[in-house]
Amino acid sequence: MFVYREAIVAIKVVAISGSHRKNSNTELALQIMSKSLTKIGVETEIVILADKKIEHCRACDNCKKIGKCPIDDDLVEIMEKMIAAQGIILACPVYSFNITPLMQELITRGNRYFHILTPPALKGNLKGTSFTYKNIPSSTLKGKVGMAITIARRAGGGMALANLFNFMLVNDMYIVGSCYENTIFGEGRGEIIKDMEGMNILNRSTENFGLLLTRLYG
Numbered sequence: 001m002f003v004y005r006e007a008i009v010a011i012k013v014v015a016i017s018g019s020h021r022k023n024s025n026t027e028l029a030l031q032i033m034s035k036s037l038t039k040i041g042v043e044t045e046i047v048i049l050a051d052k053k054i055e056h057c058r059a060c061d062n063c064k065k066i067g068k069c070p071i072d073d074d075l076v077e078i079m080e081k082m083i084a085a086q087g088i089i090l091a092c093p094v095y096s097f098n099i100t101p102l103m104q105e106l107i108t109r110g111n112r113y114f115h116i117l118t119p120p121a122l123k124g125n126l127k128g129t130s131f132t133y134k135n136i137p138s139s140t141l142k143g144k145v146g147m148a149i150t151i152a153r154r155a156g157g158g159m160a161l162a163n164l165f166n167f168m169l170v171n172d173m174y175i176v177g178s179c180y181e182n183t184i185f186g187e188g189r190g191e192i193i194k195d196m197e198g199m200n201i202l203n204r205s206t207e208n209f210g211l212l213l214t215r216l217y218g
């Protein structure tokens, strides 16, 4: 439990799957993590990007110029959930040696959303001042605990992982590691369960994530 604006609320985690398929390995990994986190009193909401309507960034730069994004799709709700949570897990299969297009969309639009469109100090106060990274105070994700995992058949897990962690690092978040690279191997649905080393790595990172979350917010 942690105290926020005088109300006591449970520690919340948003766990996002970037897989393009249903009943995916990524979702399974998130369910395993969620089970462990429940045992220490942390509430996890799993969000499946494949279930959502998500548009591409239009590169109109309205966010920079007038502090407004013309896109009003499901991603906005997901990003608001991330702001309301204390912990964020980004889990993604590897497609062509990197994260999936769906996860890339979250990261691309998320960077603008958390830095430009929602930071408390600038919210509604961008009139006449064009955004630059020099005048931004921080990200709305500041101080949240982050963990990233990737799922691969064989290659590119580390590259995808670096992408996810970098997003967290440039958004002022605290990230946790594991005993080895957070990539779990599997191709067909459910196959990750057979990757014993991967399961061990997953359990360790979940443990570290839970520990930091409860130390900071418990």
Ligand SMILES: Cc1cc2nc3c(=O)[nH]c(=O)nc-3n(C[C@H](O)[C@H](O)[C@H](O)COP(=O)(O)O)c2cc1C
Pocket: 019, 020, 021, 023, 024, 025, 026, 027, 092, 093, 094, 095, 096, 097, 098, 151, 152, 153, 154, 155, 156, 186, 187, 188, 189
């Ligand atoms: C379009 C596509 C591209 C893929 N590219 C890679 C790749 O570059 N490296 C790799 O190891 N696996 C690759 N895979 C395999 C997936 O990462 C693997 O099947 C994973 O378990 C899928 O996770 P999911 O069930 O959560 O969707 C690719 C799969 C698809 C559909």
